[in-house]
Amino acid sequence: MLMSIKVRYFASLKESVGRSEDNLAFTGLSTVNEVWNRANPGRSLPANILAAVNMDYVELDSNVKDGDEVAFFPPVTGG
């Protein structure tokens, strides 16, 4: 099955990966963690990074499905 996944990066993580967004297309089921690895080969996910799928927080081993928006970002510091 072809998966089309948008990946977004925010704040200090956006600066360290050097981009704000990736659009992945690949076949086969996947998890959030695997999405990171496909988008950032050879670079391990930094500690403390949070992940969201379709704007809800998820664990890194959550599944993703075709059309999902996956986001990675550091701990939030608003307020």
Next chain:
Amino acid sequence: MLMSIKVRYFASLKESVGRSEDNLAFTGLSTVNEVWNRANPGRSLPANILAAVNMDYVELDSNVKDGDEVAFFPPVTGG
């Protein structure tokens, strides 16, 4: 020793004693409780009434001295 004591009543207690203030003059040491009894002979101090001497909360067995202002009032309901 001559004691001159101002007694004040507030809120529902003021309405039930029918006055806002007494000016007592008597000889001998006294406590807050005795001040009530001198000012209101035959009427016992209602339950839950709070007392203050010179605008600080006190227990009913606290001593009073010449010139003190003694106040009696029900639980406070501000805010």
Next chain:
Amino acid sequence: MAIKICAEVFDPYLEIQAYQNENPSKGGAVGATSIFIGTMRDFNEGDAVKGMTLEYYPGMTEKQLEKIITEARQQWHVIDTLVVHRVGEILPAQPIVLVAVWASHRGDAFDACRYIMDALKSKAPFWKKELLATEDERWVVENTDGYKRC
């Protein structure tokens, strides 16, 4: 630090802004402002209320409020405080009390504001008499813990 007893209706937001304008120096140190505004409800204990009279003990009320604020400042890191309390005849929706606490950090601001409000409700000599829709008058007997009962 300011304590005001108001015999006329007051606007809590104008009071805060006026106080901040008179005390602009604290600007950059303040990270957190916690504000509580108590307003008159048009119901109490299941009855419709159309007015209220607030009595106080001039002198003692201010003295107790100062004491409460001092206690708060001993427990938390507070930059400044403003307390305004209404007395006299009050109508529904009018403000009764304003407590504002300025601090560097939010925990200090929240805790100190709540401490001042709770202590004010149990120690500051104010007394409310309600005028019910039925024209009956009654003294409020005791302040509650501040939560709605189900």
Next chain:
Amino acid sequence: MAIKICAEVFDPYLEIQAYQNENPSKGGAVGATSIFIGTMRDFNEGDAVKGMTLEYYPGMTEKQLEKIITEARQQWHVIDTLVVHRVGEILPAQPIVLVAVWASHRGDAFDACRYIMDALKSKAPFWKKELLATEDERWVVENTDGYKRC
């Protein structure tokens, strides 16, 4: 209930008043309003700070704020809430966040306001980058528990 993300400087008191004027019906039921305003300090972690940029995740930020407010309303008796959060370039003393909670009783107002603020600080996707007086930039790494350390 309203949630606003502001790219320009906002006045928290005008925001509250405008919101109340647009929603006047709640007047007589409200006995307690608890308000928190977070403003930008000119120091952090021992360094002078002269500016800040606030980044957010459009869509997720609003979604998470709605969720937080729903959680608060499930736990306390709340009449209404207003949350305003600044994004973009910010200068010291400017407001960053406003949380206002209207309730019948003070315990509900205080608890819900604090819950929303604490949850916002740990769950709403906003990120601060500080511009120091030295011209260095740095990302704020983590929100603290909100108390001044001695």
